[in-house]
Amino acid sequence: MTDPRQAAAAGASEVAAAAAAESHPRIVAALIRVTADWTLAEDCAQDALMLAVQRWPDDGVPANPAGWLLTVARNRAIDVLRRASVERRKLRELAVLALTDPDPAGSSSAGAGTAPEEVVDDRLRLIFTCCHPALSLEARVALTLRTICAVPTADIARAFLVSESTMTRRLTRAKAKIEQAGIPYRVPRGTALAERLPGVLAVLYLLFTQGYNADGEPAFADEAIRLARLLERLMPDQSEVSALLALFLLQHSRRDARRGTGGRLLTLDKQDRSRWDHAAIADGLAILARIQSEGPAAGPYALQARIAACHASAAAPADTDWPEIARCYDELARIQPTPVVELNRAVAHGYAYGPTAGLALLAQARVGGALDDYPHTLAAEADLTARNGDRERAAELFRRAAVVAHSEPERRALLDRADEIA
Amino acid sequence: MKYLMFVCTDPEPDTDKENEPDIDEWVAKHDASGRRLQGMVLAPKSSATTVRVRNGKLLVSDGPFAETKEVIVGFDLLECADLDEAIEVARAHPMARGGRLEIRPLADFEQ
Numbered sequence: 001m002t003d004p005r006q007a008a009a010a011g012a013s014e015v016a017a018a019a020a021a022e023s024h025p026r027i028v029a030a031l032i033r034v035t036a037d038w039t040l041a042e043d044c045a046q047d048a049l050m051l052a053v054q055r056w057p058d059d060g061v062p063a064n065p066a067g068w069l070l071t072v073a074r075n076r077a078i079d080v081l082r083r084a085s086v087e088r089r090k091l092r093e094l095a096v097l098a099l100t101d102p103d104p105a106g107s108s109s110a111g112a113g114t115a116p117e118e119v120v121d122d123r124l125r126l127i128f129t130c131c132h133p134a135l136s137l138e139a140r141v142a143l144t145l146r147t148i149c150a151v152p153t154a155d156i157a158r159a160f161l162v163s164e165s166t167m168t169r170r171l172t173r174a175k176a177k178i179e180q181a182g183i184p185y186r187v188p189r190g191t192a193l194a195e196r197l198p199g200v201l202a203v204l205y206l207l208f209t210q211g212y213n214a215d216g217e218p219a220f221a222d223e224a225i226r227l228a229r230l231l232e233r234l235m236p237d238q239s240e241v242s243a244l245l246a247l248f249l250l251q252h253s254r255r256d257a258r259r260g261t262g263g264r265l266l267t268l269d270k271q272d273r274s275r276w277d278h279a280a281i282a283d284g285l286a287i288l289a290r291i292q293s294e295g296p297a298a299g300p301y302a303l304q305a306r307i308a309a310c311h312a313s314a315a316a317p318a319d320t321d322w323p324e325i326a327r328c329y330d331e332l333a334r335i336q337p338t339p340v341v342e343l344n345r346a347v348a349h350g351y352a353y354g355p356t357a358g359l360a361l362l363a364q365a366r367v368g369g370a371l372d373d374y375p376h377t378l379a380a381e382a383d384l385t386a387r388n389g390d391r392e393r394a395a396e397l398f399r400r401a402a403v404v405a406h407s408e409p410e411r412r413a414l415l416d417r418a419d420e421i422a
Numbered sequence: 423m424k425y426l427m428f429v430c431t432d433p434e435p436d437t438d439k440e441n442e443p444d445i446d447e448w449v450a451k452h453d454a455s456g457r458r459l460q461g462m463v464l465a466p467k468s469s470a471t472t473v474r475v476r477n478g479k480l481l482v483s484d485g486p487f488a489e490t491k492e493v494i495v496g497f498d499l500l501e502c503a504d505l506d507e508a509i510e511v512a513r514a515h516p517m518a519r520g521g522r523l524e525i526r527p528l529a530d531f532e533q
Contacts, residue, residue, distance in 0.1 A: 132505075134505060134509075180527055180529075180530070181505050181525075181527050182423045182425075182502075182503075182504040182505045182508070182527055183504070183505045183506075184503075184504035184505065184506050184507075186504075186506070188506065192506070
């Protein structure tokens with residue numbers, strides 16, 4: 001028999017954990033806005049959570065957990081600031097005193113008499129600050145995970161293959177830079193927004209791939225989707241934000257079908273399509289349809305989402321609309337002419353217009369050497385060669401690709417292809 | 423906040439010569455707005471002298487302390503609300519294209 005008090009306690013800590021995950025970024029963001037002190041904000045939010053875990057099992061969960069956490073964190077910040085005597089801290093204390101839980105439901109943070117500037121969601125400011133280009137890309141990703149997603153430092157460290165103390169130092173340095181260099185806590189407007197938004201989306205994309213990669217941290221993909229949803233809600237008129245969310249949903253829909261026996265990675269044509277997450281696909285397709293109804297949907301993420309949609313909406317591999325995928329890659333290669341885009345473009349043309357067309361584009365993409373020793377280049381050449389009829393050379397190319405594979409599941413998948421053909 | 427903006431050369435300047443900003447206009451505009459407190463152009467790096475004292479001994483040598491391809495050729499002291507404002511001031515400077523600019527806040531000992 002379970003002790004009812006223990007069960008209540010367990011229930012209360014679960015509620016505390018859920019409330020914290022939901023409200024943590026908002027509390028940290030609100031405290032940073034009024035104190036401009038990242039460490040103070042995070043420490044106080046953390047203290048409030050600890051108190052909740054201690055108290056709620058006995059006292060019961062308050063009616064408005066987020067409001068309770070904000071009040072405790074705010075009072076804690078006032079205590080700390082009162083002990084400091086410097087004039088500037090006194091000014092901050094006044095600002096914190098004025099901070100009340102604006103809207104526990106979170107639909108809008110505007111109160112009566114709030115300046116228009118403050119209508120902007122605090123979390124949105126926090127995202128733009130964490131993703132400021134004056135911080136290194138890895139600092140941006142780590143800071144976003146820690147401050148906005150409240151992922152423990154140890155988990156971030158593991159994903160970046162560094163020790164926890166190294167990651168702690170990296171985060172401390174990034175926060176110090178924000179304070180010392182005067183990185184503003186603000187969502188840029190007008191042309192500045194257009195310049196900065198791609199950088200924010202790049203951080204989210206990196207976060208997603210970090211989670212979706214064969215040897216990645218799967219929880220990061222969920223965090224990236226959650227953040228993309230939040231951004232989409234906060235910036236509904238930015239079509240690339242919606243496109244990124246659609247792309248995430250469509251790619252992530254395949255997460256349960258990507259692995260075969262022994263953890264081998266399966267290519268799209270070998271996946272059991274009934275195991276794709278069809279609710280996520282419907283969600284992604286609906287978002288994409290809405291973007292396309294409003295404009296040309298020709299930004300880099302819109303094009304990638306359109307490509308993902310072609311795969312996701314094909315009932316069988318043979319039903320895939322390869323000419324549309326090839327068109328999207330043509331467009332993508334025009335605005336984002338990276339070697340990897342050129343490689344994928346060659347593959348798409350190979351399926352749309354035959355292996356000879358694909359091999360010709362692949363040869364073109366390889367000029368410059370950036371794709372040499374890249375496993376996907378060799379795998380693509382192998383696949384096109386096999387479809388062109390030269391099975392022996394194709395098997396040899398798959399084996400060479402396996403030698404330079406980035407992960408064990410990838411390596412085994414490539415060796416499987418070699419065996420199949422030979 | 424006060425920022426010192428180092429004006430440096432760069433081995434790979436921008437090749438786009440369209441709408442190049444004018445340095446006199448830049449100075450006049452930012453002096454008027456109060457964002458540029460002062461600024462100087464330095465004599466060539468061949469005129470630099472490095473001074474050190476080690477174990478009480480004076481060491482004087484010719485040239486800048488670091489031999490790099492990028493050379494500091496001048497500086498401006500800026501007064502800006504935050505880094506984004508300083509970046510906006512810097513991007514309009516002709517040397518943002520012809521070289522590179524490094525923006526460093528002055529240390530704030532009050533904090």
